[in-house]
Amino acid sequence: MKTSAVIITVLGFGLTAFGSMASTITPAQEKFFETHIRPALVQYCYDCHSVETGKNRGGLLLDTQDGMLQGGDSGNVLSGDHFSQSLFWKAINWTDLEMPPKEKMPAETIQRFKEWLSMGAPDPRRREKLVVESKVDIEAGRQHWAYQAPMAPTGATIDSLVNASLAEAGLTPSGKADPATLLRRLYIDLVGIPPTPEEVVHFEKAWSMDAEAAIESKVDDLLRRPQFGERWGRHWLDVARYAESTGKDVNVTYPHAWRYRDYVIDSFNADKPYDEFIREQVAGDLLKVKSDKEWQENLIATGFLTMGTKGLNETNPRQFKMEVVDEQIDTLSQAVLGLTVSCARCHDHKYDPIPTTDYYALAGILTSTRTLFGTVPSAQNKRAANLIELPIADPVQALKGYSEQEIAQMRQQIDQVQQNMRTMRNDPSVSANMLAGMRRRVLELQTKLATLDGTGVPATMAMAVQDDPQPADIQVLLRGDVEKPAQEVKRGFLQVLPGGGPAKIREGESGRRELAEWLTSEENPLTARVMVNRIWLHLFGQGLVGSPNNWGKTGQAPSHPELLDLLAVRFMEGGWSIKSMVRSMVLSDAYQRSSAIDLANYEKDPDNRLLWRMSPRPMDAEVLRDSILAMGGGLELRRPYGSQVSEFGDMRVGRGFGSENLKTDVRYRSVYLPVLRGDVPEALSLFDFADPNLSKPEREMTNVPSQALYLMNDVVILNESLAMARALMKKHSSTEAQVREAFLRAFGREPSEADMAAAVAFFRDYRPVRQEVTRVAASQQQGSRFQGGQGRNRPQGGSPRQGMAGGRQGMRQGRGGMAGMQGIGGPIREQTPVPPAPTLPVMTAQEQTLAMFCQALIASAEFRILN
Numbered sequence: 001m002k003t004s005a006v007i008i009t010v011l012g013f014g015l016t017a018f019g020s021m022a023s024t025i026t027p028a029q030e031k032f033f034e035t036h037i038r039p040a041l042v043q044y045c046y047d048c049h050s051v052e053t054g055k056n057r058g059g060l061l062l063d064t065q066d067g068m069l070q071g072g073d074s075g076n077v078l079s080g081d082h083f084s085q086s087l088f089w090k091a092i093n094w095t096d097l098e099m100p101p102k103e104k105m106p107a108e109t110i111q112r113f114k115e116w117l118s119m120g121a122p123d124p125r126r127r128e129k130l131v132v133e134s135k136v137d138i139e140a141g142r143q144h145w146a147y148q149a150p151m152a153p154t155g156a157t158i159d160s161l162v163n164a165s166l167a168e169a170g171l172t173p174s175g176k177a178d179p180a181t182l183l184r185r186l187y188i189d190l191v192g193i194p195p196t197p198e199e200v201v202h203f204e205k206a207w208s209m210d211a212e213a214a215i216e217s218k219v220d221d222l223l224r225r226p227q228f229g230e231r232w233g234r235h236w237l238d239v240a241r242y243a244e245s246t247g248k249d250v251n252v253t254y255p256h257a258w259r260y261r262d263y264v265i266d267s268f269n270a271d272k273p274y275d276e277f278i279r280e281q282v283a284g285d286l287l288k289v290k291s292d293k294e295w296q297e298n299l300i301a302t303g304f305l306t307m308g309t310k311g312l313n314e315t316n317p318r319q320f321k322m323e324v325v326d327e328q329i330d331t332l333s334q335a336v337l338g339l340t341v342s343c344a345r346c347h348d349h350k351y352d353p354i355p356t357t358d359y360y361a362l363a364g365i366l367t368s369t370r371t372l373f374g375t376v377p378s379a380q381n382k383r384a385a386n387l388i389e390l391p392i393a394d395p396v397q398a399l400k401g402y403s404e405q406e407i408a409q410m411r412q413q414i415d416q417v418q419q420n421m422r423t424m425r426n427d428p429s430v431s432a433n434m435l436a437g438m439r440r441r442v443l444e445l446q447t448k449l450a451t452l453d454g455t456g457v458p459a460t461m462a463m464a465v466q467d468d469p470q471p472a473d474i475q476v477l478l479r480g481d482v483e484k485p486a487q488e489v490k491r492g493f494l495q496v497l498p499g500g501g502p503a504k505i506r507e508g509e510s511g512r513r514e515l516a517e518w519l520t521s522e523e524n525p526l527t528a529r530v531m532v533n534r535i536w537l538h539l540f541g542q543g544l545v546g547s548p549n550n551w552g553k554t555g556q557a558p559s560h561p562e563l564l565d566l567l568a569v570r571f572m573e574g575g576w577s578i579k580s581m582v583r584s585m586v587l588s589d590a591y592q593r594s595s596a597i598d599l600a601n602y603e604k605d606p607d608n609r610l611l612w613r614m615s616p617r618p619m620d621a622e623v624l625r626d627s628i629l630a631m632g633g634g635l636e637l638r639r640p641y642g643s644q645v646s647e648f649g650d651m652r653v654g655r656g657f658g659s660e661n662l663k664t665d666v667r668y669r670s671v672y673l674p675v676l677r678g679d680v681p682e683a684l685s686l687f688d689f690a691d692p693n694l695s696k697p698e699r700e701m702t703n704v705p706s707q708a709l710y711l712m713n714d715v716v717i718l719n720e721s722l723a724m725a726r727a728l729m730k731k732h733s734s735t736e737a738q739v740r741e742a743f744l745r746a747f748g749r750e751p752s753e754a755d756m757a758a759a760v761a762f763f764r765d766y767r768p769v770r771q772e773v774t775r776v777a778a779s780q781q782q783g784s785r786f787q788g789g790q791g792r793n794r795p796q797g798g799s800p801r802q803g804m805a806g807g808r809q810g811m812r813q814g815r816g817g818m819a820g821m822q823g824i825g826g827p828i829r830e831q832t833p834v835p836p837a838p839t840l841p842v843m844t845a846q847e848q849t850l851a852m853f854c855q856a857l858i859a860s861a862e863f864r865i866l867n
Contacts, residue, residue: 025122025123025124026122029119029122030122030124032115032116032119033116033122033123033124034124036109036112036115036116037112037113037116038125040105040109040112040113041062041063044099044100044105044109045062045099045100046062046063048100049061049062049063049067050062050063051063051483056072056315056316057072057315058072058074058315059071059072059315059316059317059318059319059320060072060077061483062077063125064125064126064127065121065123065125065126066126066127066485067483068088068121068123070318071087072316072317074087075087077091078117078121083114083117083118083121086117088113088117089113089114089117092104092105092110092113093110127484127485130478130484130485130486130487131486131487132356132357132476132478132486132487134348134355134356134357135348135355136348136349136353136354136355137353138353138355138495138496140353141352141353141496142353142496144352144353144552144553145557145558145561146338146525146526146529146551146552146555147496147497147525147526148525149498149523149525150525150528150529150564150565150568150569151565151569152565152566152568152569152570153562153565153566156562156563156566157566157588158563158566158567158584158585158588158590159588159589159590161560161562161563161566162560162563162588162589162590162610162611163589165559165560165610165611166610166611166612169604169605169610170604171601171604171605171610171612172598172600172601172612173589173593173611173612173613174593174594174595174596174598174612174613174614175593175594175596176589176592176593176594177592177593177594177595177614177867178594179203179204179207179211179214180200180204180748180749180750181594181595181748181749181867182215182592183195183199183200183203183204183218183748184747184748184749184866184867185614185866185867186215186218186219186222186586187199187222187748188619188623188627188866189231189538189539189586189866190219190222190223190225190228190231190582190586191222191225191227191228191230191231192227192230192231192234192620192622192623192626192669193227193623193626193627193630193635194627194630194631194745194746194748195748196745197741197744197745200744200748200749201744203218206218215587215592216587219583219586219587220583223579223582223583226269226637227637227669228268228269228579229264229265229266229267229268229269229270230265230669230671231623231671232268232538232578232582233261233264233265233267233268233269233671234620234622234671235534235538236264236268237261237264237671238690238695238696238697238698238699239334239335239534239549239695239696239697240260240264240281240304240307240331240335240695241307241308241309241331241692241693241694241695241696242257242260242261242264242307242675242692243257243307243675243676243677243692243693244257244258244643244645244674244675244676245645245653245676245677245678245679246309246310246312246373246375246677247309247310247677247678247692247693248309248310248311248312248313248677249311249312249313249380250311250312250313250380250381250652251652251653251654251676251677251678252312252375252376252381252650252651252652252653253375253645253648253649253650253651253652253653253657253676254307254373254374254375254463254645255374255643255645255646255648255649255650256374256387256461256462256463256646257303257307257463257643257645258642258643258645258646259300259303259462259463260300260301260303260304260307260462260463261643261671261672262639263297263300263301263303265639265671268578271577271578271579271580273575273576273577274528274531274571274576274577274578275520275527275576276520276576277301277576278336278516278519278520278527279516279517279519279520280297280298280301280302281301281302281303281304281305282302282304282305282332282512282515282516282519283302283512283513283515283516284297284298284299284300284301284302285298285299285302285464285465285466285467286467286509286512286513287513292391292392293392295391296390296391296392299388299390299391299462299464300390300462300464302464302465303462303463303464305328305332305366305369305371305465306371306372306373306463306464306465307373307463308324308327308328308331309327309677309693310323310324310373310375310383311323311383312375312380312381312382312383312384313380313381313382313383314382314383315382316482317383318482319482320383321367322363322367322477322480322482324366324371325363325366325367326342326345326363327342328366328371329341329342329345329359329362329363329366330342330695331695333362334549334550334695334697335549335695336519336526336527336530337494337497337519337524337526337527337530337551338526338529338530338533338545338548338549338550338551338555339352339354339494339526339550339551339552340352340549340550340552341354341358341359341362341494342359344356344358344359345359345480346479346480347479349552351552351553351554352496352552352553352554353495353496354494354496355495356476357476357489358492358493358494358495358500360474360475360476360477360489361489361490361491361492361493361502362491362492362493362494362515363474364472364473364474364489364490364491364511365491365510365511365512365515366510366512367468367472367474368467368468368471368472368491368509368510368511369465369466369467369468369510369512370385370386370465370466370467370468371385371465372385372386372387372388372463372464372465372466373385373387373463374386374387374461374463374650375650376443376444376447376650377440377443377447378440378443378652379436379440380652387451387461387462387463387464388461388462388463388464388466389459389460389461390459390460390461390462392460393453393457393459393460394460396641396642397457397458397459397460398457400457400458401452401455401456401457401458402452402456402457403456404456406456407449407452407456410445410448410449411449413441413445414442414445414446414449417438417441417442418442420438421435421438421439421442465512467508467509467510467512468510471505471508471509471510471511473488473489473490473491474488474489475487475488475489476488476489490502490503491503491505491510491511492511493515493518497524497525497526498521498523498524498525499518499521499523499524500518503515503518522572526551528568528569528571528572528576529545529551529564529565529567529568530548530551531571531578532564532567532568532571532581533545533548533564534548534697535578535581535582535585536567536585537697537698539582539585539586539591540585540590540591540611540614540615541614541615541616541617542607542608542609542615543697543698544558544559544560544563544564544567545557545558545559545564546559548697548698549695549697559609559610560611567581570584590611591614592614593611593612593613593614594613594614595613595614595615595616595867596613597613598612598613601613614867616865616866616867617701617865617866618687618688618701618703618864618865618866619687619864619865619866620687620688620699621670621683621684621685621686621687621688621689621699622669622670622671622684622689623670624683624687624864625670625683625684626669626670627863628717628720628858629667629720631720631724631745631746631854631858632720632721632722632723632724632727633723633724633727634667634720634723635667635668635669636666636667636668636669637668637669638668639668639672640666640668640672643672643674644662644663644666644674645662645674645676648661653676653677653678653679654678654679658676658679659674659676659679659680659681662674670683670684675692677692677693680692682710683710686706686707686710687707688700688701688702708859711855711858711859712855712859717855717858717859718851718855719841720858721851721852721854721855721858722841722843722847722851722854724742724745724851724854725847725850725851725853725854726847728741728742728850728854729846729847729850735763735850736756738850739751739756739759739853742853742854742857743755743857746854746857746858746860746862746863747857747862747863759853762853762856763849763853766849766852766853768845768848768849769848
């Protein structure tokens with residue numbers, strides 16, 4: 001099994017160097033340093049490399065011995081078997097590096113540095129010895145309920161505990177939901193798409209014969225479908241802050257992020273035990289495997305640690321490293337433990353029993369880990385990193401190979417540019433920007449060549465982590481300042497939890513393997529609880545603990561503590577099976593209740609915390625889009641290869657590249673749409689898509705005019721309404737049959753008598769509009785973000801849409817939606833090519849009327865709300 005990486009840059013933290021580097025120096029050495037060395041450093045180096053000036057060019061500080069040993073972008077400046085090999089010596093002699101950059105030091109000064117380096121670089125400058133003391137009472141902190149081991153009540157069930165709480169509060173539970181409502185609920189919750197009319201009819205028939213057997217059979221069927229992993233994998237991707245770009249100041253794409261996305265989906269479909277799922281994401285590269293296939297899967301799994309935001313313009317490599325580690329700790333602790341551990345970075349946690357020393361005990365594990373997230377270096381991207389080559393080649397990559405001639409041309413370009421740089425270096429007419437551009441071109445070509453195998457095929461790469469060759473404990477940083485290190489702490493875990501404190505780490509390893517084992521230990525009181533609470537949240541609309549990422553003192557207490565413990569214990573006893581846990585919840589009476597309101601219950605428990613009914617909730621953005629595509633019969637259920645972002649490769653978002661460059665006509669499921677930080681497709685962002693910059697345990701729930709306007713006016717909504725109308729017309733000749741099936745597709749139920757009366761009135765009163773123009777100009781259409789592109793295209797001209805979200809009232813008014821297509825058109829302006837947006841085809845009067853009716857269903861509250 002092989003691994004390799006494209007080396008782009010090194011973040012140096014090593015402290016080994018030539019000579020003795022003795023902790024004590026002789027009086028003569030100190031005098032020599034103070035007479036000759038310190039003045040030279042002050043004169044030639046401190047302006048750009050000292051704490052006092054606030055500058056650390058290249059991440060390097062030269063005002064203390066520690067700073068020289070820590071080094072900057074290129075590592076320890078004093079390392080080497082002989083002083084002549086050190087970066088410092090090469091720099092002051094203008095060999096490779098040229099420091100100071102404007103004028104070389106005098107020969108006499110360089111000779112003094114040679115004498116000093118020959119002594120072993122004795123240096124009396126020491127940073128102030130700091131000690132950070134913790135005042136956290138760990139023992140008292142352990143009394144918090146969340147840190148107690150879960151205890152399952154003997155003989156209890158979900159329903160016995162829920163019903164006991166209802167009885168104690170004097171609440172009467174609602175009855176069972178009707179079969180159509182329950183079926184739609186199951187489909188949306190488990191696979192994220194609505195049932196077909198045929199499935200509704202079949203289920204209701206089975207229900208009439210044996211309701212319990214019909215439900216169990218349908219649940220088992222849905223759990224086996226590949227769409228289950230797409231629906232539930234997306235829940236985890238929210239928590240894991242999945243995205244395909246770095247975000248922050250220099251927003252650069254992650255072309256290989258999609259491999260982690262697919263790993264998550266496949267894991268949920270395979271019902272991978274949750275404890276194994278976590279271990280692979282934290283330490284998959286360190287786990288024992290039986291095949292290259294397992295090894296590859298484990299490597300991709302560690303992409304979890306790489307997926308966060310990155311401040312690529314950070315000049316200080318130590319600061320960048322600690323920012324990456326802080327983001328990893330923040331996400332990992334919230335996702336798995338439900339704790340905000342990163343709050344202890346600068347001081348003891350203000351509310352929870354987490355001292356800052358515990359934070360740095362965890363941080364030491366991650367600073368001993370290389371985060372291989374990729375990206376190509378540039379003037380703005382100072383923190384490009386490696387990727388890892390996977391052991392099994394991707395057959396699709398073979399289609400992107402380079403010929404021997406193309407490879408030779410790239411090498412010739414590198415040689416030519418480097419030769420030009422040497423010739424032009426001392427030419428005063430050549431600007432620094434020009435030279436920087438030439439260096440960038442060389443780096444781009446070298447990076448591309450480095451990713452090719454012997455046959456010219458791009459290597460199969462992934463974002464992943466690996467242990468640093470020199471893992472080590474780290475020092476606490478006073479107030480989180482990388483230039484103010486205090487005492488060293490042993491790598492380990494949170495003391496407040498069982499097995500916490502310093503860890504017994506395998507020789508030469510980072511400690512991630514031990515961290516993964518500690519996180520998933522059945523002695524850990526949080527991991528199982530946190531996950532079953534997430535499952536409950538996605539099925540019931542709110543968690544038993546209402547703050548799913550915060551189980552500390554400022555978090556919410558559980559509404560049903562005994563039920564929470566019961567679920568956690570059974571989760572572990574059942575092999576950490578997510579599908580089994582989902583199954584047990586959806587088969588409960590609590591899940592199958594009607595959403596009907598009871599005023600007496602509402603007065604006592606308006607938030608439904610005690611579960612006397614099923615709380616209605618809006619569809620997630622992905623479910624909404626997928627359901628609309630499914631209603632017209634155009635949803636593509638096959639998984640696409642890779643991602644649209646991977647097709648473009650390394651790009652900077654916002655500089656001529658963004659969602660507007662991506663295809664708008666894709667019909668695959670929304671979980672596969674590109675997720676660029678700061679540039680999420682409108683069809684997702686408008687409907688409360690999770691912020692990919694943070695770990696998001698649950699979606700926001702908003703109801704704002706822009707959502708209704710989108711459903712009433714977007715070109716693609718109009719097209720999907722027409723697709724549904726044509727499908728209905730092809731299948732049924734009578735308007736009544738078309739209306740009945742339209743209700744089954746949209747709402748999962750037959751229309752009531754009132755519904756049919758409103759529909760009859762609509763078809764009687766609606767007047768189709770003559771289409772003057774049948775094509776929407778490209779300049780207006782870049783637009784529809786519904787299927788993955790971006791822009792704000794709206795059909796121009798015509799009357800405003802009226803009453804589209806108003807249910808039956810909207811049908812009666814009958815002059816919105818498609819009526820707005822009159823007068824569409826306008827000149828096509830020259831502009832940067834973008835993928836073609838959907839267009840409006842010519843329609844007959846009958847098609848237009850039925851399409852308008854279908855659009856009214858899509859824009860209705862009943863369609864968007866899951867009861």
